[in-house]
Amino acid sequence: MVQDYVQADIIGKSEKIKEICRLIGIIAKTKSTVLVQGESGTGKEVVANAIYKHSLRNGRPFIKVNCAALSETLLESELFGHVKGSYTGALSDRKGRFELANKGTILLDEIGNMPLAGQAKLLRVLQEDEIVPVGSSKTIKVDVRVIATTNVILKDAAQKGTFREDLYYRLSVITIFLPPLRERREDIPYLVEHFIQLNSNEMETKVRGVDPEAMELLIKYDWPGNIRELKNVIENAMIIESRDKIYPDILPAHIRENHQPAAVVSPTESIPIDKRLLSKDLNLRNQLLMYERILILNALDRANWVKSRTAKLLGIDRRNLGYFMKKHHILMPPDRGSRSDA
Missing domain, CATH: 3.40.50.300 (P-loop containing nucleotide triphosphate hydrolases)
Structure with missing residues (x-):
């Protein structure tokens, strides 16, 4: 098609x-x-x-x-x-x-x-x-x-x-x-991955991914300059970042300061509400896809990108983990890809 x-x-x-x-x-x-x-x-x-x-x-x-x-x-x-x-x-x-x-x-x-x-x-x-x-x-x-x-x-x-x-x-x-990008936040991880791959071919950098906490900051930010602003932020971070990932401390202050605590308490019901649910985009499928990707990236990071350990943390088998990684276009870092349990 x-x-x-x-x-x-x-x-x-x-x-x-x-x-x-x-x-x-x-x-x-x-x-x-x-x-x-x-x-x-x-x-x-x-x-x-x-x-x-x-x-x-x-x-x-x-x-x-x-x-x-x-x-x-x-x-x-x-x-x-x-x-x-x-x-x-x-x-x-x-x-x-x-x-x-x-x-x-x-x-x-x-x-x-x-x-x-x-x-x-x-x-x-x-x-x-x-x-x-x-x-x-x-x-x-x-x-x-x-x-x-x-x-x-x-x-x-x-x-x-x-x-x-x-x-x-x-x-x-x-x-x-x-x-605008703020109305399709679930696309931000894919755009970030695209810009990292694009810049990796044009500059000497160790960066191959984004720390999950940094990704949450990027997703929550409203991006008044939209994709062009996101592209510039990623390029700048890759230039000054000496580690293999983009971490929160390397992001511009206005993006870090935009971050709010993950949960607030409703004064009427006293029920914790994730602030991401206050997004204008209330499409359940879009929100679930965004959280699913963040959850997998968090588990991979905690398990040091070892697939067997990651699958155990998530309560799934390695085959299903492979399916979800492919679904969300999550690539193994080059220094992890050759490991026997990768």
């Missing part, structure tokens, strides 16, 4: 991520315009890349434009090109990004920051499938699939008048909403 291949590109096992991967698998094969919305750092460009990779236009041009980085005066020339002499400094004809993306895909990153004048010209391209270079009266037909990303809620922006409503409807033929 295409969804399985998409899942390999997008890290996570939560129901929200599975649904996004399912959507990508469906829409990738169409020509429809796609709008990807989400907070900064949630992985919008990763989703755009996955749509392109699994589309019928894979292998054709994939042109990326950061709309937030272009001034109003440069935007039109950058997107649609210009002819020689069209303005001061236009010393030769120049193709725009849409013409360069012909027969392929264009990614309009942070489109919510595009000036209104540029929005009007973009709308014409989406309606007519043609561009007019700056300084020219000649139209050029283009066949381009558009993927747009934004951290702005465009529907709200359209109501406020800061974004064209007609352009919003043109862009949002298919819309994917990426949840």
Whole structure:
């Protein structure tokens, strides 16, 4: 299934991520315009890349434009090109990004920051499938699939008048909403493992995993910068950590200080409540998966990663332990893998 291949590109096992991967698998094969919305750092460009990779236009041009980085005066020339002499400094004809993306895909990153004048010209391209270079009266037909990303809620922006409503409807033929990391905490262990493996290939480091207590801190933190912030924290920890794991003392103070005691007492019922149950995500399956992984990592750590001892602590046999480790993508550290009882 295409969804399985998409899942390999997008890290996570939560129901929200599975649904996004399912959507990508469906829409990738169409020509429809796609709008990807989400907070900064949630992985919008990763989703755009996955749509392109699994589309019928894979292998054709994939042109990326950061709309937030272009001034109003440069935007039109950058997107649609210009002819020689069209303005001061236009010393030769120049193709725009849409013409360069012909027969392929264009990614309009942070489109919510595009000036209104540029929005009007973009709308014409989406309606007519043609561009007019700056300084020219000649139209050029283009066949381009558009993927747009934004951290702005465009529907709200359209109501406020800061974004064209007609352009919003043109862009949002298919819309994917990426949840912030705090709404899919069960994916954090998988993302951490991914970043550790990624960095291990690019830097000299002893780090091969995360101490269970440190992992709990990472899971409980709200991550206002989302995946981008998590990636930076893991990279920084791997640079300064001299041990084989990332421990709590190496994490930034604001993440350590965010940690709360595991249990609080309800003033009405006097029943201990784990604060993780106060998460917005009350999906029982997601919560059980998160705790199951933490429990296994704790047992492995206490048993010094000896599988027979770990299985005994958990009250299961080694075969079942192997199943759970595979299920949660838990890998043996390199220095443990060769042990006879590993």
